Amino acid sequence: MLNFQLMTDKDRKEAALLERKRAIEEERKKRIFNPRTRLYGVDYEALEKQLAEKHKREAEEREVERFYSIQTAKYDEISKALDLKEREERRRIQQEINEFRKNYQKPEDRREFDLNDPNYFKKLIPARLRDDDPRCGISSAQKFEGEDLASDLRYKVQREQIKAYLDQQMLEREAADKERKAAEEAYKAAVMARDQRAVELDVMEKECRKKLLVATCRYNKALADEREFQKRCAAQKEKEDSTAEMYNMLTSDLMTENPDQALSNLGKNRRIGYMYKGMNEAERAEVRAGQLNQIAEAKARREFEKRLDLEWQAYNNGVQKSIQMMDKEIERKKRESEQQIMEENRLLGVEQKNHKEYLNKVVYTNKPTAAYFDQFNKSTR
Structure with missing residues (x-):
């Protein structure tokens, strides 16, 4: 304790x-x-107001x-x-959002992106570049030259800034709530109109189904009448066809033994197999000549294919040799490139x-001790 009896007025003021x-x-x-306190602040009234607004909003959402x-x-x-x-x-609205x-x-x-920037520390420069660095102020934890005399003014400015931020957030929240309520009202109106239209469409669909049922009954009756008429027509036609078939059979070439019955409509040299009775001498000679021509053509075709295979084999061998030479050249260039890369890596x-030896022996020689780290985080300045 100080002995105030032995102190002057100036000492008391200083104390x-x-x-x-x-x-x-x-x-x-x-x-x-x-x-x-540091992260959330101490504006309890604003917090209580926000909590009440949240409960009210949750109640409205539940309703x-x-x-x-x-x-x-x-x-x-x-x-x-x-x-x-x-x-x-x-899905479309969510995609637009x-x-x-x-x-x-x-x-x-x-x-506030600068507060959440993942590359913030990468963009920073060292805290102290030299002894006369102008950035090394009172609160830099690099130089200690006295007290912060402008703290009251800074506190006042910070409080005004926090109040302005809170007012701005309240205005933005109110505007967002108004927009959300307007959107909900519009959505409710759209849902009610959609439901009313669905009811009207259901009534119209039932009426259409009744009319369609009546029309279907009429169509089925007409279809049954038409089917009965077609059956009678088919029976009459079948009777007429049977009569015509018997007449045609009696007057056909088979029964009359017509020699021209083996001629085919597909060509003058075509014959019908089950009516054909055999070839004559001229037809057999013509067939034999055609066979000999086919044999000669087949022999010439085989010789041509054999000569073509030999030419293709020679061409294929030349291509294979060219590919082997190109592969050898590529391997040689690859070995030279690998040798060059190995030399560069070495x-x-x-x-x-x-460089590592230079850092360990020249740059990193002055290592900080535990006393250097113990001097931090002991004061708010």
Whole structure:
């Protein structure tokens, strides 16, 4: 304890100032070293308001879900008929939402992207480049030259900034809630109109089915009458055909033994097999001459194919030799390329080894001790 009886007014003021700074520092440590306060803030009224809005929104969503459940149970048959169309519409809307997010809500376009940037630390420069680095201020943990005298002004600016952020978030949330409610109302109206149209279509379908049933009955009666008439016509035609067949059989070439009956309509030299009685001498001589011509043609064709095979075999052997020479050339170039790569890798290995020895022997000689790390995270400054 200080002996205030032996102290002057100036000493008391200095002691009070030190005590005040010490108390502020302790309070600041509680705020900064408390993760909940540092991350979430202490605006309990805004948090309570947000929680109430969330409960209200959840209650509204439950009420809407209950209403949809009742409507779904009431119009179950109609919903089954229109379920496919609704799924396609929802898929299209979701696709449009995803396209909008992809094109207009990219992560790099957000206001706080710099806080969530995965490459943030890669983009940073070292904390201290030299002793007279202008970035090494009071709060840099690199140089310690006194207290932060502008803390009150900074606290005020930070509080105003936090308040402005919260107001902006509230306005954005209210606007989003209004848009969501308007969209829900429009969707409800569209669902009711769709259901009404489905009922009208069902009534029209029943009327059409009745008319179709009457028309079907009339058509079946007319079809039965037509079928009976066709049966009578078929019986009459069958009787006439039988009479004609008997007459044709009696007057046919088979019964009359006509010698020209073996001639075919497919050609003057064609004959009908089951009516043909054999060839004459001229026809047999003509057939023999045709056979001899076919034998000569077959022999010439075989000789031509044999000569063509020999030429193709010679060409194939030449191509194989060319391919073998090309393969040898490719292998030679491949070996030269591998030798060059091995030489380059060896040179790179020597260079990396020299660089590593330079770092270990020249650059990394001054290793930090435990006392260097113990001096951090002991104060809020």
